[in-house]
Amino acid sequence: MKIYFSCSIRGERPDPETIPMLIGHMKKHGAVLTEHIADILDGDEFDVTDEEIFLRDIAWLGEADVLVADVTAPSLGVGYEIGVAEALGKPVLCLYRGRQRKRLSAMISGNRGLVVREYDKPEEARGFIDEFLKSCVG
């Protein structure tokens, strides 16, 4: 299974411990096309242009079987990728950390086409990932 994982990069920084842990966990289920995110959480990507990032990421999204997005922090890029993945008919899991949460966008929380799950401890997010990815295979 090919998994596209997405979280805020240039907006609010996500938890630098949780994201690599979630990516490591997803790798038990298949290939995480965007696993480099774990390495750029505190620095962005400096050796590629924005257009190169866009073209690479949109190709990966087209290639992926599923999208897993951490929607804890507001992000134009994550929202964009959810919209594109849904239009392409790909299953989408949106995870958000409840205790850090600002109010989630109604375009996510009100959309029954997405699987939206709130986690408190990062271990709970792993359980939601297992449940979602197994449902995509089965």
Next chain:
Amino acid sequence: MKIYFSCSIRGERPDPETIPMLIGHMKKHGAVLTEHIADILDGDEFDVTDEEIFLRDIAWLGEADVLVADVTAPSLGVGYEIGVAEALGKPVLCLYRGRQRKRLSAMISGNRGLVVREYDKPEEARGFIDEFLKSCVG
């Protein structure tokens, strides 16, 4: 012409003077389906559920001829709507206020399928709106 206008609502608040001015200006070109945004900038919507907001907004987006988005603030909903509008083949104008800008997502700035314009003074945004909407008609 039917215009869908989008900006951050539940994330970072946009400028409460600029947004109503932009909406008023767009109304010279056609119907702004989301003109209620000018009234909820400091209060969100309390009399509808998130699912009702989603279903209403996605229907408006389907009906719209174009999307105009203020992408100054990170927003999952705005990003989602840009992804959906692009998938539906609708022209998209993304405006961001440079002096307030955090780094724009590469999924927006690196995407040649979108018209992206930086403004400093709100009057400049009006000029970009005129230019974009005329190009959609002509």
